[in-house]
Amino acid sequence: MEFINQIINGLSTGSMYALVAIGYTMVYGIAKMINFAHGEIIMVGSYIAYVCLAFYGLPIPAAIIISMALTACLGIVTEKVAYKPLRGKGSLDILITAIGVSYLLQNIFLLLFSSSGRTFPNIIPAGNVNVGGLSATYITVITLVVTFICTGLLLLFINKTKIGKAMRAVSEDRQAAQLMGININTTISLTFAIGSGLGAIAGIIYGCKFSLINPYIGAMLGIKAFIAAVMGGIGSVPGAMAGGLMLGVAESLTISYISSDFSDAVVFGILIFVLLVKPAGLFGKNVREKV
Amino acid sequence: MSKLLQTKGLGIQFGGLKAVDEFNFEIDKGDLYGLIGPNGAGKTTVFNLLTGVYKPTSGRIIYKGGSLVNKSPTAITQMGIARTFQNIRLFKNMTVLDNVKVGLHHSHPYNLATAIFRFLPSFSKSEAAMDEEARSLLRVFDLEEFADDKAVNLPYGQQRKLEIARALATAPQLLLLDEPAAGMNPAETEELMATIKMVREKFSVAILLIEHDMRLVMGICEKIAVLNFGTVLAFGTPEEIKNNPDVIAAYLGEEE
Amino acid sequence: MVKKILKSKTLGGFGLCIAVFIILNVLMMTKVLNSYWRGVAIVCCINIILAVSLNLATGYLGQLTLGHAGFMSVGAYTSAILSIHLGLKTSQSPVIFILCLLAGAIMATLIGLLIGIPILRLRGDYLCIATLAFNEIIRVVFVNLEITNGSKGLIGIPYMTNFLYVYIFMAITIYVVYALVNSRHGRAIISIREDEIASELAGIPVTYYKILAFVVSAFFAGLAGGLYAHYMTIIMPSTFDYNKSVEILVMVVLGGMGSLPGSIIAALLLTLIPELLIQFSQYRMLIYAIVLIAAMILKGSGAGERILSKLPFRKTKRIEVSGNE
Secondary structure (H helix, E strand, O other): OHHHHHHHHHHHHHHHHHHHHHHHHHHHHHHOOOOOOHHHHHHHHHHHHHHHHHHOOOOHHHHHHHHHHHHHHHHHHHHHHHHHHHOOOOHHHHHHHHHHHHHHHHHHHHHHHOOOOEEOOOOOOOOEEEEOOEEEEHHHHHHHHHHHHHHHHHHHHHHHOHHHHHHHHHHHOHHHHHHOOOOHHHHHHHHHHHHHHHHHHHHHHHHHHHOEEOOOHHHHHHHHHHHHHHHHOOOOHHHHHHHHHHHHHHHHHHHHHOOHHHHHHHHHHHHHHHHHHOOOOOOOOOOOOOO | OOOOEEEEEEEEEEOOEEEEEEEEEEEOOOOEEEEEOOOOOOHHHHHHHHOOOOOOOEEEEEEOOEEOOOOOHHHHHHHOEEEOOOOOOOOOOOEHHHHHHHHOHHHOOOOHHHHHOOOOHHHHHHHHHHHHHHHHHHHHOOOHHHOOOEHHHOOHHHHHHHHHHHHHHOOOOEEEEEOOOOOOOHHHHHHHHHHHHHHHHHHOOEEEEEOOOHHHHHHHOOEEEEEEOOEEEEEEOHHHHHOOHHHHHHHHOOOO | OHHHHHHHHHHHHHHHHHHHHHHHHHHHHOOOOOHHHHHHHHHHHHHHHHHHHHHHHHHHOOOOOOOHHHHHHHHHHHHHHHHHHOOHHHHOOHHHHHHHHHHHHHHHHHHHHHHHHHHOOOOHHHHHHHHHHHHHHHHHHHHHOOOOOHHHOEOOOOOOOOHHHHHHHHHHHHHHHHHHHOOHHHHHHHHHHHOHHHHHOOOOOHHHHHHHHHHHHHHHHHHHHHHHHHHHOOEOHHHHOHHHHHHHHHHHHHHOOOOHHHHHHHHHHHHHHHHHOHHHHHHHHHHHHHHHHHHHHHHHHOHHHHHHOOOHHHHOOOOOOOOOO
16 A cells, blocks of 8 residues: 555656656757756746735635746747747757756846745645545645646647647658748747746646745756656657656655665666667657668 | 679568568679669668668678678778768768868777877878878869868868768778769769779779669669669669660559 | 978967966966965866866767766765875875876776766767766765765865866866877767768777767866865765756857867856856856856857957867757
């Protein structure tokens, strides 16, 4: 039973990673860049929700919507200001710029809120769901449910709508998509908006789960989610989901059965193992270079 | 006496698809052969098999009496098979001279210590020898004036020549040219034909070339292999190929 | 003729190197540069070693790696533990100090070899994340080892690193990387960056050179780590996390991939800017971030190229890549 509970906990943490990983993977698929600042966007989402709830006492749904909308805007703005001028200049330059953006956001929030943590309001009551000997906290269950709903909606959006089709086309071949009359700029902006919006949800979940937020929370969350995305095969949404869940479970089992000191090392070790066996990740296509 | 290169039942499958199947072929020192066939017939795949880029799923490749199967591309090149590429693959941001020097790499094997102690005479001696050899190769292709330009800045025709020069720098006994005349106008093709003949004489190298330009193939190749759906449809002199009904059918499509 | 050019370039660099050293030393002796700035100069030299050595793996070989701080930490811990146990604090022996540094660098090389052989077949972003993962694994190991005193940090490392040492090791690093990339070995390394398949088919043993460049890069990172440990006298695993690797990568990219003068200048600037902003302490990382973004965008727009092309050192042929597309 204990073992299954740990798995459930892991799935819950993992689904939070998955939400963030989806943002990485979508942006990578469409803009072909690692958005190193994605972790910081999540931190911002978390703070916006905190301000809405703790300073202005807004109702929870309003706080969630405002946080999602503002982070989506932030995502679009960073893309337009920092990444767009470098489009086509090689991904390494954009990577460094993204690192700059990540430092920038982190330091803005350090100035605004200082490095000491803020207590995130309790929006999900403490308590357990008990089903036949298994027990999980509300937040654990809610996280899982929210993630699966979000991913489901996203997959529907990508696969069933016209805009989704445009996004897939851009990720397949940007130039060809452009020649077919797809507006690249709009598609990329939209991708950043969706990725960042999902990030805001992840940020809020983080706040509820750990009830303490600081300007550094995005960094490690970002790295882990990025690892999840790579493990699943970067560019693939189901891959990001699978990678996130795997990572969460591995982490949870390591903490409860081995040692919390080594949980990060185990996570990174799994990543390396996966990459050595499948160099393009679990769901990634191993494209053979044409000679 | 065995031939320079022989393949026996050579084949490769991608998934279930047989890209090349039962490819039997031979070429000897100093031969100039052509490999033709419709698009997708597997011509470049044959080159990739011969140079170790792909591992064959069946058959044998015998080069100078030894097997090439499971040898790395690097090893095969060092053993004396060099090639060019259908879509030019130069080291774009390196100078023209350095492109050729990369080809000379394994024939001038001074070690790391020599490189570090570059102020000692052994370094400058080796480098000067490499420099001279590279320049004389460039001279053959009228490229010496561009020696210090970046390869990417060369005009298209010159880039094709540089690729051949780089391949020759590896001191091959067999040179594989993948569509050397692609994108060239008739005058340039004419010049290329002369260059290829000259290369064979001057470097006493066997040449196998893939080409769609029939004038070039028929004009300079002694024998031609026609590839269709991964298998050899016909093998013979240009005259024989021209009159082979199977070849005509493969190229023009059979009348029903 | 070739001989002359090779000699004069090497000699010119050597002369410049000595001149800069003499000027800095005079400035330090006359107290124009006080002990604070002497410390900054030492950190500058260490960062130059790090940037120049990473440039070999990332700029010349073209492999995006984010684990340089990991190798640095291996060198730092190995040399520090050795020097503590060998009683360097009391003996102050330069020979033992240099041997400790070399031991650290060799250890970093071995770890580099161990990591490099399996993961260098990964490409682009996958390699980047795998090296980052190794960086973090190394850090976690140091946090959990007893001999490293865990996250509290290793203390009591003898203070041995002075300006003379770092300057000499920096000069050696720059020279070795320069000599390497301007030889047949360097051409092989650069050709791998340009086109791996074409390189193989030009007879280059690609795997050997990938590992060679990676391992040499790790060696000098380890050396820099040793120098750093014996300058700081206390080292903590958290100093060598992936953020440090990112910092070094930023220097390389900003300075221009495959450009030694670029790496040197970028390492200097990115070390000095935060120091110059010290009185605005709370804003300095903010300014650093803005400068970084602005510099990258400017560089991308070609403005930087135009300005830099006017400078004399840019006249040498310079090879740049745009990274992995």
